[in-house]
Amino acid sequence: MKAIKVNIKNVLGSISEADINNLDAVSVDAIEKLHKGSGLGNDFLGWLDLPSRTPTQEIDDIVTTANNLRANCEVVVAIGIGGSYLGAKAVIEALSDTFAAYRGSTPQVLFAGQNIGEDYLYELMDYLKGKKFGIVVISKSGTTTEPAIAFRLLKEQLEAQVGKAEAAKRIVAITDAKRGALRQLATEEGYKTFVIDDNVGGRFSVLSPVGLLPIAVAGYDIKALMQGALDMEKATATHSVDNIAEIYAKTRNALYRAGKKIEILVNYNPKLHFFAEWWKQLYGESEGKDHKGIFPASVDNSTDLHSMGQWIQDGERTIFETVISVEEQQHEVVIPSDEANLDGLNYIAGKRVDEVNKMAELGTRIAHVDGGVPNMRITIPALKEEYLGQLIYFFEKACGISGYILDVNPFNQPGVEDYKRNMFALLAKPGYEKETEAIKAKITE
Amino acid sequence: MKAIKVNIKNVLGSISEADINNLDAVSVDAIEKLHKGSGLGNDFLGWLDLPSRTPTQEIDDIVTTANNLRANCEVVVAIGIGGSYLGAKAVIEALSDTFAAYRGSTPQVLFAGQNIGEDYLYELMDYLKGKKFGIVVISKSGTTTEPAIAFRLLKEQLEAQVGKAEAAKRIVAITDAKRGALRQLATEEGYKTFVIDDNVGGRFSVLSPVGLLPIAVAGYDIKALMQGALDMEKATATHSVDNIAEIYAKTRNALYRAGKKIEILVNYNPKLHFFAEWWKQLYGESEGKDHKGIFPASVDNSTDLHSMGQWIQDGERTIFETVISVEEQQHEVVIPSDEANLDGLNYIAGKRVDEVNKMAELGTRIAHVDGGVPNMRITIPALKEEYLGQLIYFFEKACGISGYILDVNPFNQPGVEDYKRNMFALLAKPGYEKETEAIKAKITE
Numbered sequence: 001m002k003a004i005k006v007n008i009k010n011v012l013g014s015i016s017e018a019d020i021n022n023l024d025a026v027s028v029d030a031i032e033k034l035h036k037g038s039g040l041g042n043d044f045l046g047w048l049d050l051p052s053r054t055p056t057q058e059i060d061d062i063v064t065t066a067n068n069l070r071a072n073c074e075v076v077v078a079i080g081i082g083g084s085y086l087g088a089k090a091v092i093e094a095l096s097d098t099f100a101a102y103r104g105s106t107p108q109v110l111f112a113g114q115n116i117g118e119d120y121l122y123e124l125m126d127y128l129k130g131k132k133f134g135i136v137v138i139s140k141s142g143t144t145t146e147p148a149i150a151f152r153l154l155k156e157q158l159e160a161q162v163g164k165a166e167a168a169k170r171i172v173a174i175t176d177a178k179r180g181a182l183r184q185l186a187t188e189e190g191y192k193t194f195v196i197d198d199n200v201g202g203r204f205s206v207l208s209p210v211g212l213l214p215i216a217v218a219g220y221d222i223k224a225l226m227q228g229a230l231d232m233e234k235a236t237a238t239h240s241v242d243n244i245a246e247i248y249a250k251t252r253n254a255l256y257r258a259g260k261k262i263e264i265l266v267n268y269n270p271k272l273h274f275f276a277e278w279w280k281q282l283y284g285e286s287e288g289k290d291h292k293g294i295f296p297a298s299v300d301n302s303t304d305l306h307s308m309g310q311w312i313q314d315g316e317r318t319i320f321e322t323v324i325s326v327e328e329q330q331h332e333v334v335i336p337s338d339e340a341n342l343d344g345l346n347y348i349a350g351k352r353v354d355e356v357n358k359m360a361e362l363g364t365r366i367a368h369v370d371g372g373v374p375n376m377r378i379t380i381p382a383l384k385e386e387y388l389g390q391l392i393y394f395f396e397k398a399c400g401i402s403g404y405i406l407d408v409n410p411f412n413q414p415g416v417e418d419y420k421r422n423m424f425a426l427l428a429k430p431g432y433e434k435e436t437e438a439i440k441a442k443i444t445e
Numbered sequence: 446m447k448a449i450k451v452n453i454k455n456v457l458g459s460i461s462e463a464d465i466n467n468l469d470a471v472s473v474d475a476i477e478k479l480h481k482g483s484g485l486g487n488d489f490l491g492w493l494d495l496p497s498r499t500p501t502q503e504i505d506d507i508v509t510t511a512n513n514l515r516a517n518c519e520v521v522v523a524i525g526i527g528g529s530y531l532g533a534k535a536v537i538e539a540l541s542d543t544f545a546a547y548r549g550s551t552p553q554v555l556f557a558g559q560n561i562g563e564d565y566l567y568e569l570m571d572y573l574k575g576k577k578f579g580i581v582v583i584s585k586s587g588t589t590t591e592p593a594i595a596f597r598l599l600k601e602q603l604e605a606q607v608g609k610a611e612a613a614k615r616i617v618a619i620t621d622a623k624r625g626a627l628r629q630l631a632t633e634e635g636y637k638t639f640v641i642d643d644n645v646g647g648r649f650s651v652l653s654p655v656g657l658l659p660i661a662v663a664g665y666d667i668k669a670l671m672q673g674a675l676d677m678e679k680a681t682a683t684h685s686v687d688n689i690a691e692i693y694a695k696t697r698n699a700l701y702r703a704g705k706k707i708e709i710l711v712n713y714n715p716k717l718h719f720f721a722e723w724w725k726q727l728y729g730e731s732e733g734k735d736h737k738g739i740f741p742a743s744v745d746n747s748t749d750l751h752s753m754g755q756w757i758q759d760g761e762r763t764i765f766e767t768v769i770s771v772e773e774q775q776h777e778v779v780i781p782s783d784e785a786n787l788d789g790l791n792y793i794a795g796k797r798v799d800e801v802n803k804m805a806e807l808g809t810r811i812a813h814v815d816g817g818v819p820n821m822r823i824t825i826p827a828l829k830e831e832y833l834g835q836l837i838y839f840f841e842k843a844c845g846i847s848g849y850i851l852d853v854n855p856f857n858q859p860g861v862e863d864y865k866r867n868m869f870a871l872l873a874k875p876g877y878e879k880e881t882e883a884i885k886a887k888i889t890e
Binding site: 371 | 527633809870
């Protein structure tokens with residue numbers, strides 16, 4: 001099979017092969033912890049075999065449900081936050097025409113519940129007026145504030161526009177198998193539902209119905225996505241010196257130990273912007289704890305060569321880069337010749353735009369390595385479902401390994417609760433009376 | 446006047462007032478260097494008095510030109526990279542309806558030349574087929590690779606679609622007053638032009654025609670934008686303990702000296718996403734040099750509380766936050782009551798969505814300060830032109846001061862040349878023969 005590849009040659013000016021190989025033992029141990037379920041957070045390992053264990057019928061059911069929404073809706077709003085937003089958003093953006101929104105292609109997949117923007121919600125609801133729209137609501141509990149607010153508002157609007165019975169046909173809920181507010185509501189209203197497994201955490205859920213349904217609604221081939229993920233599940237299943245998930249996990253930890261505190265995920269294709277956002281959640285939330293962890297950042301090049309490029313080239317030498325390089329583009333554009341040649345571009349006339357882009361990438365890599373920025377490169381054959389499936393599983397597997405090498409629980413997120421607790425206290429949520437009193441005493445302005 | 450405000454109270458757990466006040470002398474010195482032109486990079490200080498020195502006739506000319514494009518085009522493509530892209534993009538996104546692209550409102554302002562994405566250009570050119578479109582091309586030299594490629598392609602397409610004479614009426618060039626390829630072409634073809642002053646660098650150019658024309662084409666009030674900037678020019682002109690540009694510059698440098706290496710610009714309104722991108726260029730490119738400088742990052746909350754939130758709360762304690770808080774929203778959405786209340790939201794029924802958002806913000810601030818993340822807050826009365834003008838000038842002025850406090854040249858970007866030189870060598874650009882030979886010897890794969 002064509003497959004993604006990982007090249008770590010260009011970190012070797014900053015750390016040695018021995019620095020990386022020294023992590024072999026902990027890497028073996030990490031893989032064992034993952035597969036035996038003997039490590040921290042072992043109640044959240046359901047993502048490990050999602051590609052191999054998801055029944056064909058479930059995929060078929062998702063496709064049928066998606067096609068039903070596609071047939072009946074101009075717009076489908078996917079409601080979710082964190083992992084219930086970023087995975088689908090990342091894959092859809094990577095596969096979509098950049099100007100799809102302007103073209104009016106349907107169904108449009110829009111997102112809500114990923115923020116508490118009053119103008120965002122107003123403008124969304126205003127846009128949906130008179131539109132045939134449906135909702136995919138994603139929440140394990142059904143009570144997470146952001147998606148719950150969005151769903152309450154949009155459900156009310158949909159029912160007002162088409163009546164309760166028709167609305168129920170256009171709402172799909174992805175939630176806990178048995179418990180929670182959304183499960184109860186879905187049962188009462190007769191919504192089509194899919195299950196979020198107890199042992200699959202949000203940031204590892206893109207290969208479950210959470211990510212797959214919105215991706216299928218957008219018209220993409222989730223079978224190919226899952227096939228790619230399955231190929232990578234197999235390729236990274238056991239310890240080996242060629243296991244690219246281990247290679248990436250070991251190398252980034254070796255760099256971190258050598259004082260490289262920030263990892264910048266770099267793309268040269270703007271369609272990968274949200275893939276980087278997904279990656280930031282995956283790694284930031286898995287590793288940023290116990291006052292440690294690499295700080296994940298991202299840039300879209302060559303755009304950001306004219307922005308963060310200066311810092312990366314000449315700022316503090318505490319960073320490394322991981323470049324995602326897309327080998328083949330979907331389309332071809334050749335730079336035309338121009339008689340006057342005032343802009344001086346005739347030396348590249350006849351070349352494809354991507355050839356220039358690849359030279360920008362290579363030139364940047366050389367400049368950064370020369371400037372003290374170690375550089376890993378992940379090549380993906382093309383922005384197609386199967387390769388994105390490979391890339392997703394690769395990063396997930398590497399993240400589990402990396403978190404254990406760092407010696408944290410990669411599968412919890414205790415820090416996310418802190419703002420929620422304060423917010424509930426400030427909003428005087430029932431059950432938070434004590435916290436409300438305490439926080440009021442704290443506010444001095 | 447209503448004005449933006451800066452609150453630094455919540456950094457005082459990490460650094461003391463004395464730490465900040467110790468920078469008074471260098472801050473006074475920095476302001477003097479800016480206003481006397483006695484510091485490094487003093488040939489690029491033209492941005493300092495852009496609001497006060499830009500003639501009314503120039504603004505009127507920009508508005509007239511914009512209205513002409515608006516009347517004659519369904520789509521206007523702004524071609525530029527770095528500062529010739531981010532400023533306009535930031536202001537337009539901050540002021541636009543989130544779903545404007547889906548609504549088909551015209552003229553649509555699209556961007557090109559800010560990347561070398563082959564698919565991006567293909568899809569743009571495909572979208573423009575048969576459309577009435579115009580071009581604003583922004584480049585001091587006219588030979589910067591990214592915008593030059595985009596302009597060569599789109600100019601050819603426009604001329605093919607409407608003929609050379611009509612195309613010339615729909616192309617506006619913003620370029621050097623006398624020199625360069627684009628100036629020469631504009632003269633030959635008879636394009637309408639505006640001037641980029643020699644002493645205004647890219648990342649400080651949003652309040653010049655570079656930013657103002659695309660913003661006006663998008664339909665926004667550039668006079669109000671400039672008025673806000675002028676108010677801030679006056680408010681930050683001289684040293685004072687109340688000068689908010691100095692307060693921000695001193696505080697972030699005091700934090701940096703105390704080991705806070707990463708500044709995260711935080712918003713709670715997704716419309717500010719690209720404002721953060723503009724800010725990252727401004728600060729990253731101005732300060733990231735000589736192996737020093739704060740690493741600028743950004744998050745969109747509450748979205749990213751479910752992503753980077755964990756790292757920020759519990760990762761390495763080497764970060765601080767600067768929150769941009771928008772006081773008034775444009776629209777009102779009230780959370781409805783629900784009889785069943787399965788989602789448990791009735792305790793906030795009747796509240797505006799923004800009240801909840803503000804409590805998420807406050808709750809997060811308290812959690813982060815408790816967790817060891819110093820927090821500055823900039824409040825902006827609303828996302829309106831005049832306040833954005835204030836905010837832009839504020840950040841520019843503070844950046845000049847901050848760069849001098851850091852003891853770098855805030856107005857050059859030597860590191861940006863490195864990748865370009867390599868790229869030209871790899872592409873065998875005439876004049877780079879020696880570099881081509883040298884770089885070929887370096888490539889071992």
